[in-house]
Amino acid sequence: MRSSSVKAMWSGLLALGVLAALVLAALGVPVRAEPGPAPYLDPQLSVEDRVDDLLDRMSLDEKLGQMTQPERRYITPEEITRYRIGSVLSSGGSAPAPNTPERWADMYDGFQRAALAQPLRIPLMYGVDAVHGHNTVVGATIFPHNIGLGASRDPALVREIGAATAREMAGTGVDWNFAPCVCVARDDRWGRTYESFGEVPELPSMMTTIIEGLQGDELGGPASVLATAKHYVGDGGTAGGDDRGDTRIPERELRAIHLPPFRAAVKRGVGSVMISYSSWNGLKMHQNRYLITDVLKRELGFTGFVVSDYNGIDEIDGESGFTRDEVAAAINAGIDMVMVPTEWRRFIEYLRDGVKDGDVPVSRIDDANRRILAKKFELGLFEHPMADRTYLGTVGGAAHRELARRAVGESQVLLKNDGVLPLDDDDKIFVAGGGADDIGVQSGGWTITWQGEPGPITPGTTILEGIRAAADSSTAVAYGRDGTGVDGSYDAAIAVVGEEPYAEYHGDRTGDLGLDADDLKAIERLRAADVPVVVVLVSGRPMDVAAELPGWDALVAAWLPGTEGAGVADVLFGATAPTGRLPVTWMRDGGQQPINRGDGKEPLFPFGYGLTYD
Structure with a gap:
């Protein structure tokens, strides 16, 4: 739902029009009666009829504007109006200053007012990567990344997380989420492994319930935002785990492993699908007409719209930047909206030339617009285009943080326990x-x-x-980052180690997947004190720990839990029983990668493994 402020604005404009007509009449100036509102503005009509009416009124430039998505930093409100832009995005970390929920709502409303100033008053959509909560907004609830949610095996929980994320987005005005990632991660060296719910298609498929949480029972309901299934298709199967690399597999394997989650997403009514940077057997997905048009749109029956990834069309020919031929190839392949963060004017120019020269059929332009406009009507943006600030109080609110804490608890996977866990709340802990x-x-x-x-x-x-809050108030919980200060007086020592933050190809690890030297030294100091050692791994994927594991008394895979670290402590102290099961196969060493269920390799821990307390 959206604010009623725009309704008031239109009422005011109508009153001014009536006043002007009375003044002209008093002066003896003839006044021509104006027709009523255009049919596409009538919410009582069907979406199909509204789209037909609006499409008939649109010029080519207006249609091209709807297919163009610049980044917020590289476009002004005045340009949104002039170029009839249909969508804007915030890329990772792109936020207003100050980065507060209220400032996000102000920014969104400013861009939306610019869109509504166009002659046809077509509202824009604003997209962000809210992949584990509304994660670009300071103060938002940050949920566990998908790999942890996959360990929970709880589709109902994931649906709740989608709904909570949608509420926090709605308060800031943002109406389009570039999530969920329904990739199937087949090589843990891949820098996006943590964005996957797991290594077998059944896990991402069952977790497409998040789409229902984001979009609601139907688009346009309270706190409903458009969801995006990404990245289509095969991005988790590239050779060597190379992000944006080549998935070299036969079609039957692509269909058996990587396509099912998208089929499930389409069945749940996902509004948009994002294309992968990767290739399939040497052909870039951004120009793969067979997989986009023939398989996704026709075979799977996807009726939403297809969006490119950030500068995705630039990489079709392997050269930096994009050409007119790349624009035509992407649109003809079936991409409906294109992320062109900086060079959006050139994109419009190239696409216009392609249409005029016959390289891109007008029917393809109309199909793209029909798909985009239908979602805008379904979202209710024509009736309620502005941020619904009644949801601002949900951003980082107590109810959402409690949900996140529960999700953290469900995502923990207990991999080893020699009787040290659960801890007692009166234990002396380092x-x-x-x-x-x-x-x-x-x-x-x-x-x-x-x-x-x-x-x-x-x-x-x-x-x-979280550990300090779970322990008895009279018990000292000491902390030394590198392990200095531990001695034999402690009942247990906990080492929280793992990976530094990363995303996408920056996180590709083609070498070993072991812990770094500082982590290993800290653990050795704890072991030297001759106290039970619990290792908590904070990581986006399995780590190479087989050689060190015999010296540890317990091992917990905490994945990337987000802002609610108390959920980890809940499991360590037994307030929550560990129920998580591995969503990926845990390697014996990095040389086993890729390793997956059923491939005949002997893992350290098999897919689905997880202990609990007696």
Whole structure:
């Protein structure tokens, strides 16, 4: 739902028009009676009829504008009006200053007013990567990344997370989420492994319930935002785990492993699908007409619209920048809207030339617009285009944080336990490791900034704070990042170690997947004190720990839990029983990659493994 402020604005404009007519009549100037509102503005008509009427009124330039998505930093409100732009995005970390929910709503409304100033008053859509909560907004609730949610095996929980994310988005006005990622991660060296719910198609398919949470029972309901299934298709199967690489597999394997989650997303009514940077057997997905038009749109029956990835058309020919031929190839392949963050004017120019020269059929332009406009009507943007600020109070609210804490608890996977867990609340505990007291580390990439970063980047509860809250108030919980200060008087020592934040191809690890030297030294200091050692891994994928594991008394895979570190402590102290099961196969060493269920390799821990307490 949207604010009623625009209705008031139109009422005011109508009153001014009536007043002007009375003045002209008093002066003896003939006044021509104006027709009523255009049919496309009538919410009582069907979406199909409204789209037909609007499409008939649109010029080629207006249609091209609807297919263009610039980045907020590279376009002004005046340009939105002039070029009839249909969508704007915030890329990773792109936020207004100050980065507050209220300022986001102000920014959104400003862009929307510019769109409504166009002659046809077509509202825009605003897209963000809210991949684990409304994660670019400081103060938003940050949920576990998908790999942790896959460990929970709880589709109902994921639906709740989608609905909570939609509420926080609605308060800021943002109406389009570039999520969920329904990729099937087949090589843990891939920098997007944590964006996957798991290595088998059944897990991402069952977790498409998040689409229902985001979009609601139907688009246009309270706090309903458009969802995006990404990245179509095969991005998790590239050779060597190379982000944006080549998925070299036969079609039957592509269909058996990578296509099912998209089929499930389409069945749940997902509004948009984003194309992958990767290739399939050497052909870039951004120009693959067979997979986009023939398979996705025709065979799977997808009726929403297809959007490119950020500058995705630039990479079709392997050269930097995009050409007119690349624009034509992408649109003819079936891409309906194109992310062109900076060079959006050139994109419009090239696409216009392609249409005029016959390289891009007008029917393809009309089909793209029909798909885009239908979603705008279904979202109710023509009736309620502005931010619904009644939802601002949900951003980072207590109910959402409690939901996130529950999700963290359900996502923990207990991999080893030699009787040390659960801890007693009167145990004397020493905590070490770089991930213990760091919101940025435990949240990972796509948190406030694109790559994420260590430090107190947004409000939340660190794992250390959660441990201290769970322990008896009279018991000292000591902390030494590098393990210095531990001695034999402690009942247990907890090392929270793992990976620094990363996203996408920056996170590709083609070498080993072991812990870094500082983490290993901290663990050795704990072991030298001759106390039970619990290792909590904060990481976006399995780590190479087989050689060190015999010296640890317990091992917990915490994945990337987000802002609610108390959920980790809930499991460590037994307030929540560990029920998570591995969504990926855990390698014996990095040389086993890729390793997946059923491939005949002997893992350290098999897919689906997870202990619980007696």
